[in-house]
Amino acid sequence: MVTNDFDQRLRDHLEGVTEPAPDVWEGISEGLERRRRKVLFRRFTVAAAAAAAVLALALLVFRGPRDGGQVEAPVQIAQTDPAPAEATQATDIAPIEEQIAALPQQAMAAVRTSRTVAPKATKVVEPVKAARQVEEEPVETTPVVTKPDVSTPTGEPKTEEPQADEPKHLLTEDDLPADYWTREEASEPSHNRTHTSQISILSNLTTVSSDGNLLYIPSASHASSQSGKGQATTDIEPISASNAPKFYVPLTFGLQVAFPLTDRFSVATGVTYSYLVSQYDILYKKVLYEGAYNQLHYVGVPVSLSYHFVQTPHLGVYASVAGAAEKCVGQRYVFGSNVASEKVKGLQWSAKAGIGVEYWFIPHMGIYFDPSLVYFFDNKQPLSIRTQQPLQASFEVGLRFKI
């Protein structure tokens, strides 16, 4: 029998052959369900990150006039009752600037509130006493600014005072700086401020599309980046064969240090390490290898600017924008029993925006979670999830330490 004839007759036998298949529908159904859940989760996370970014933007843009997080004016501090004698037996009166500095914020707020009620006050609460009253006395009376009684209960000056015949210099409205009542609250120290220099240890997960959903179109940029832009051509070239590339979830770890710029803004920088794994078809020495693994190792330096719009001793919420430059320090292909390494030139640039929440469970240590959107620019880097899906949702979690 001639060879071609033999082949043809075998083909005729085998081409139309059918036979009952083992029932694998249950496994297929489970696999489909797993993939469906993955797709739903991915869509949800992308939507959540996008919503978070929009919310952060909205908060930044439409934030109303600041009240500075001040404690409401305690209306109870000013009493019409005469002050007890011992309260007036103060030691030497401090200079006015010290009095102002020592004046508790609540008391000053109360004085300020009182001023609006009774614009031309005749008496002023002695600051120290006012502060004590705030702490101790729940008061129901209408706020009225009262003039402290500078004398003893009997009205006689104390003889042991060196200058008992002169009136004591107590804090009055006239002593306050001219701009005191119009001064911006922001310039006052915030008792709730948690915004200090920090060091962070972070890890990062990024969402990827499901296996096979991305169609890879080979481009010159990938090949040229691996060959070093005109240097000796590489032995390995990704090709578009019958299998779509698969991308595994990228992992990032890092260390960052943050410094406050103002009471609301901070800047952070540090170093990160990212590990990316992909699987796609390659040509190696002109031979096709399907499903080769590509491993990329990136070291990067991110710089971020954050705006802290919620700051309490335990909780912080902020919005951030960031940029990063990453250098691929290692690229490795694994296919069959072969392993090949290649150098990668250039930097991977990216931009990021998102919001973050931090929780300080002890004064100097906290955890944080930063969902964000990251965009990886086309910088002629090797094929990876970053080149195929430049816009990604990123979820960074980590520990923060105040330093």
Add this chain to the structure above:
Amino acid sequence: MSGMRKTSTYTEEDLISGCAHGDREAQRILYERYAPVMYPVCVRYLGREDAKDILQEGFLTVFDKIGTYKGEGSFEGWMRKIFVNASLMHIRKVDVLRRTEDIDETPETGGVLEHGVLEQISSREILDLVAGLPVGLRSVFNLFVMEGYSHAEVGALLGITEQSSRSQLSRARSLLQEKIKQLYHGNK
């Protein structure tokens, strides 16, 4: 049964469209319609033991990629390519193609097959004979004879030289002819 009626009334276009939209019923009907066709393809490449796994994996890939089918060429042919690729991927995973014993230790026997012998053998028996070939010979035989690839293409797909592809095909033919003869004489 309503399921049976549905199976018979769905057109191929309906099934493709349903599967592309994730309709589980359409997916099940497509599976039932094509599993008996695709299973022998997997058996030809992998033998009966591994074919079941690849049948499942292949259908998952089909449902994943069915949205990319543009109606060019036959749908069955498009599906078969997926199953062939899945089978080759599996073979590559275990890296059996790099074992040279397939080539070196397979004696070239064969000889001329008498006229009419092949007609006495059933398709299922031939399928089992092909599935029983050493993996390297089986892969080359399937790609060259059944899928119509050239030796250069077979070499590229399997990571072997063109000459090696020719050599393995020759050995595969010889081995098959020998086994067919034995089967024929055994059946007589």
